[in-house]
Amino acid sequence: MKKCLPIMFISFIFASFFCFKFSSVQDLNKDKPNSSYESFGKSGIYSSDLDKIDEESYLMDSPVKTAYESEKAKEVFLTFDDGPCNNNTKKILNILKDNNIKATFFIIGTKGEENPQILKELSDNGMSVGVHTYSHKYNEIYKNTDSYFKDYYNCQRVIRRITGRDPAPYLRMPGGSDNLVASKKILDNIKNILRQKDLKYVDWNVSSGDAESCKVSVEKIKKNVIDQCKNKKIAVILMHDTYYKNTTVEALPYIVKTLKDEGFIFKTFDDITQNEETQMVKMRVINRISI
Numbered sequence: 001m002k003k004c005l006p007i008m009f010i011s012f013i014f015a016s017f018f019c020f021k022f023s024s025v026q027d028l029n030k031d032k033p034n035s036s037y038e039s040f041g042k043s044g045i046y047s048s049d050l051d052k053i054d055e056e057s058y059l060m061d062s063p064v065k066t067a068y069e070s071e072k073a074k075e076v077f078l079t080f081d082d083g084p085c086n087n088n089t090k091k092i093l094n095i096l097k098d099n100n101i102k103a104t105f106f107i108i109g110t111k112g113e114e115n116p117q118i119l120k121e122l123s124d125n126g127m128s129v130g131v132h133t134y135s136h137k138y139n140e141i142y143k144n145t146d147s148y149f150k151d152y153y154n155c156q157r158v159i160r161r162i163t164g165r166d167p168a169p170y171l172r173m174p175g176g177s178d179n180l181v182a183s184k185k186i187l188d189n190i191k192n193i194l195r196q197k198d199l200k201y202v203d204w205n206v207s208s209g210d211a212e213s214c215k216v217s218v219e220k221i222k223k224n225v226i227d228q229c230k231n232k233k234i235a236v237i238l239m240h241d242t243y244y245k246n247t248t249v250e251a252l253p254y255i256v257k258t259l260k261d262e263g264f265i266f267k268t269f270d271d272i273t274q275n276e277e278t279q280m281v282k283m284r285v286i287n288r289i290s291i
Ligand SMILES: [Zn+2]
Pocket: 081, 082, 132, 136, 174, 175
């Protein structure tokens, strides 16, 4: 027993030393604001939250999302000039109704007076009806700014009287805004005054080519439209709904189906948004200023 005493004493000293050391470590950890576990855990949570916020703000501002959104918003504006007439305009309206889509008709005032019923029908069926011209006589319209605006307001009055509605402030100038019939000086003056009056002149970035000759083939019209719509986020298509443009009518169902299949949404100048208008100004389809 006497031999055991020194061993027991040494064991006691060692045990006390280790107990003290262990409790000191625990006390030190108790006072730390973050234990090693909390520190790891919190930093994990924070960093993943930050990642999430970064990801969200990245998606909000990144060109990736912008491209994705604009990809979704592929839009087409079908526009028909020079009507209404008593055969093809009605047929076009029926095709549009069958497909549950709307289009814009830039009309000739005298044709509206000759065919008031079809003009009213266009408006009553939610089609956008805008001013093209009253007389469509280039030499008279583009003589000077006064003659242009006299013609413009004559057409506007016809639309008001027959449809009971004011036309949208979007118009199509006969021959387009940079036609070669009028002198550049007169055209520039007309366009300046239009912009001052907040009237917007609309050209096109897709031409069906249906006015290039008396009779353009159905296949040519289809190809012109579909080819030119490729890679466009906003397509404004020029077509004509006059008495002899039968091939335009024949090409239309295929054009509508193909554009629908390609993801285009059909819009008119009655439901155009500010953003779409801004895009079209940049694209030089609306209010194009000649260089
Ligand atoms: Zn025209």
